[in-house]
Amino acid sequence: MVFLAVLTNRRLARTERHIEVERGEPAPGELRLKALQQELDRLIGLRTVKATIREIQAFAHIQRKRSALQLASQPIVLHTIFIGNPGTGKTTVARLLSQMLAEMGVLEKGHTVEVERADLVAEYIGQTAHRTREAIKKAMGGLLFVDEAYALARGGERDFGKEAIDTLVKAMEDYRGKFVVVLAGYPEPMRAFLRTNPGLHSRFPLMIEFPDYSDIELFKIAESMFTQRQYTLTKGARRQLADLIRRMRSRDPISFGNARTIRNIVEKTIRMQAVRLMGRREVSVEELITVLEEDIQGDPISYTSYW
């Protein structure tokens, strides 16, 4: 009993010491983590996504702390499913998450390896396992992002996609804590895929849903993209942009590409502004940074997310 009390006191003393140390100057890793957090915060909308990322971060951080102090800790299994329509920020958030986990010391490197079916599945027997293992090897210490993961089950039981899934599952067992797998995809096919692969699903304790952006969020995303590129919009251009976003979404809500479509609009607008200024002998700085109403041209058909 006395021994236990001494032990507990010693642990508490160590805990206090630990907290003392943390009150000093932030370490470079902490500063980088803060910068990544700010980058995440700067993404428009995504309230629940940001909250879940914070949860993951807090969980991993505290479990590591507990284990360092020899307290019982949960295994840090962070394999996650990302569900969301095109252009909702899945890839962007995965890249940030991987870097954050590295800064926290949960992952060794923090890079992201993005793959899809064609990168994992080969045409001949035996090649798929090899190809998948190669991708996993590249992702060690970081995050393996499997985009449109359901495509792995496309051909059914006899397809080599199954070999890729089996190889992935085995690696997740063999290299626990050494890398994180994110399976990403659009909502409907992803849910169907997980229902038909319960063994795989059970290995992913976390799921993050990326909702479609509202028209206002899309407008803000466009604004931030223009600002990043050092362009400003006139009042008329802003009105035209808001109108274009609304029209495009209502014309084709299913294949509307969220922020990806917005990026296409921004890039097209920049080209249109360039064409307008092209013939001029002299162009002022003001003109170079200003986007006019006429630069925002609405041809919704050519802005879909699939090109």
Ligand SMILES: Nc1ncnc2c1ncn2[C@@H]1O[C@H](COP(=O)(O)OP(=O)(O)OP(=O)(O)O)[C@@H](O)[C@H]1O
């Ligand atoms: N919330 C946001 N704020 C600002 N920019 C964003 C936001 N979400 C996405 N973007 C930008 O939109 C583009 C598309 O995002 P991203 O590639 O992450 O989407 P995705 O969900 O992976 O799409 P897909 O399923 O088509 O691969 C990127 O240029 C990204 O920087």
Ligand SMILES: [Mg+2]
């Ligand atoms: Mg993506």
